[in-house]
Amino acid sequence: MSSNIKVVTRHGNSLKDKLYLPAIYDGVKVTFKHLFDNVTDMNAIDTLEYPEEQPTDITSRYRGLHRLTHRADDTIACVACFMCATACPSNCIFIEAVDREDGVDEKMPKSFFIDTLECVFCGYCVEACPCDAIRMDTGIFSLTGNSREDFVMGKEQLLSHKGAFGEEVSCART
Amino acid sequence: MSEMIEIIVDDKTYRAEEGSLLIDLLIREEIKVPYFCYHESLGADGNCRMCMVEIAGQKRPQIACDTLVKSGMEVNSKSTKIEKVHTDILELELINHPVDCPTCDQAGECSLQDLYMDYGLHDAKVTIVDKVKHDKKVDLGSNVMLDQERCVLCARCTRFTDKITHTHELGIIGRGDEAKVSTMPGRKLDNPYAMNVVDLCPVGALTSKDFRFHQRVWFLQSAESICHGCAKGCNIYIDHNKMKYQDDVIYRFRPRRNDAVNGFYICDEGRLSYKELETNRLESMLYDGVVVDEHEAIAQYKSLLTQYQGRVSVVIDANLYSEEIEAIVAYAERIGAKVFAPLECYNDPSFADDMLKSAQRAANYGAIVKMGLETNMPSDAGLIINFNHPTHFNAEAEIHFSTHKQESNALLLPMAAFSENSGSLINEVGLEQWCEKAVEKNSPAPTVLSWLEKVEG
Incomplete structure (x- = not known):
């Protein structure tokens, strides 16, 4: 065990560190550099005028609003195994399972709700899913509604969300 | 009884009966041994080959389930060689x-999953596409669903119908890859203990149609209780769960091993009797068919009691816990009422058999007999205070403490069912057993004891 421990010397004990003033000078230098840049070129300011301006840097790894994926034959990929609900740290996934009658699989969710107000967008559900049935690649980062119920996403709504990064169909079960 | 001898397992000495099965010793002493097909009530079959151990003097590893204990035997259950054997056999099962x-x-709750985590952790050598396909959804009857692909051919289910119920419905047909569990053409699994094969099945081949897809087992909490279907007193687990924002619900009853009472099994009727605890429950206090609040109900209770002073009879259901019955008897004494516990209505000879079903269909039958309560019907009563007894009595007025709804104009007071309370029961042969409280409802009905406190307070 001890072979894995790396002893790191504590910083901040030099005279320069103890004086504080050099560090304060470094900070103030950055502040004044930005002030100078922003005053000389107003268009280069690093803030977005949201919502008129939308972010352009959302990548495929961004954890946006959830969606339920489809299989290649356009049926629901979810088999209601409850892995996401089990992994969920805020217990905000509510599933009711039912016998699947369309011959594709044995089991499917009768209802599938995610309470996005309780959700912490940790992505554990996506990690846990054995069927690649739940994803957070919609790129949707803003959610508005008039009542608490508006934020509880049902199965149909989750299925209607589209993936924003090309991978539309569930990648499980080749 | 045969002689006790000493044998050595993993360098430790154990005492065992000569000629008993080695696997029994390993299970009893909690020495880790993997197995599918062996079951204490079904005996050795030796078909899964998982329980291999090394025995000194024997060339090859031997199966513990079909090896008889001999004096001076030296057994090795842990070695790299045995681990390799377990891993390889498991891989064969999983192909x-x-x-x-x-x-x-x-x-x-799957043996394959557990053993894979202990011995497997290998990558599959056969792709999903190449796996042998069988029927995945066969309705065997008696609420049992069969998935032939998942079966490991341990033959526990077929041995159960052969050795325990003697009904011989199930068999393994075909050979090699074609081998599968099936019933005779045109026949169904049909016996009053059929659903026990679901518990016996070590994998997911046999599942209960009643429990199927209702809940994942890792969410369930188990409470140790006693079946209330008859006076046998079969030990059960009550598997229940309270999902977020919902009420505490019972999902299934499972048999709990007790060699003195029910062994490993319960009857299907007892197993499915949990449904009665969930449906048609009396939830509010009613008087003359109208909902009343607790204050009104107790006022009404007291005025009825004063009105019929001296002509009050108390009737006790033989399914109540002994502690409750004692409290009711003491209460009846205080208010000067006669106590009756009519037993006639629980007698149902058509239900009885020579396995686990008793003709006395009340869980605490033994306690009523032991306490020597009056078991005739109450006669000439002005007021009857009925503690959940199923019979309808003729009286001028009636107060009914009841778990379930009923057609009555009497004062109806909801009370907790056995799953919502703890207590002891005495079965038909006089064995006293304890039931744990399982369910905690969001709005619990008062227990008998809290009702007695309320009406006397």
Whole structure:
């Protein structure tokens, strides 16, 4: 065990560190550099005028609003195994399972709700899913509604969300 | 009884009966040994080959389930060689096993899953496409569903119908890859203990149609209780769960091993009797068919009691816990009422058999007999205070403490069912057993004891 421990010397004990003033000078230098840049070129300011301006840097790894994926034959990929609900740290996934009658699989969710107000967008559900049935690649980062119920996403709504990064169909079960 | 001898397992000495099965000793002493096909009530079959151990003097590893204990035997259950044997046999079992744990109800209580984590952890050498395909959804009858792909051919289910129920409905047909569990053409699994095969099945091949897809097993909490179907007193687990924002609900009853009472099994009727605890429950206090609040109900109770002073009879259901019955008897004494516990209505000879079913269909039958309560019907009563007794009595007025709804104009007071309370029961042969409280409802009905406190307070 001890072979894995790396002893790191504590910083901040030099005279320069103890004086504080050099560090304060470094900070103030950055502040004044930005002030100078922003005053000389107003268009280069690093803030977005949201919502008129939308972010352009959302990548495929961004954890946006959830969606339920489809299989290649356009049926629901979810088999209601409850892995996401089990992994969920805020217990905000509510599933009711039912016998699947369309011959594709044995089991499917009768209802599938995610309470996005309780959700912490940790992505554990996506990690846990054995069927690649739940994803957070919609790129949707803003959610508005008039009542608490508006934020509880049902199965149909989750299925209607589209993936924003090309991978539309569930990648499980080749 | 045969002689006790000493044998050595993993360098430790144990005492065992000569000629008993080695696997029994290993299970009893909690020495880790993997197995599918062996079951204490069904005996050795030796078909799964998982329980291999090394025995000194024997060339090859031997199966513990079919090895008889001999004096001076030296057994080795842990070695790299034995681990390798376990891993290889498990891999053989898993060759054609479908990877459908997400849809399988057994997931979470599956021997294959557990043993894979202990001995397997290998990558599959056969792709999903190449696995042998069988029927995945066969309705065997008696609430049992069969998935032939998941079966490991341990033959526990077929041995159960052969050795325990003697009904011989199930068999393994075909050979090699074609081998599968099936019933005779045109026949169904049909016996009053059929659903025990679901518990016996070590994998997800046999699942209960009643429990299927209702809940994943790892969410369930188990409470130790006693079946209330008859006076046998079969030990059960009550598996229940309270999902977020919902009420505490019972999902299934499972048999709990007790060699003195029921062994490993319970009857299907007892197993499915949990449904009665969930449906048609009396939830509010009613008087003359109208909902009343607790204050009004108790006022009404007291005025009825004063009105019929001296002509009050108390009737006790033989399913109540002994502690409750004692409290009711003491209460009746205080208010000067006569106590009756009519037993006639519980007698149902058509229900009885020579296995686990008793003709006395009340869980605490033994306590009523032991306490020597009056078991005739109450006669000439002005007021009857009925503690959940199923019979309808003729009286001028009636107060009914009841778990379930009923057509009555009497004062109806909801009370907790056995799953919502703890207490002891005495079965038909006089064995006293304890029931744990299982369910905590969001708005619990008062227990008998709290009702007595309320009406006397």
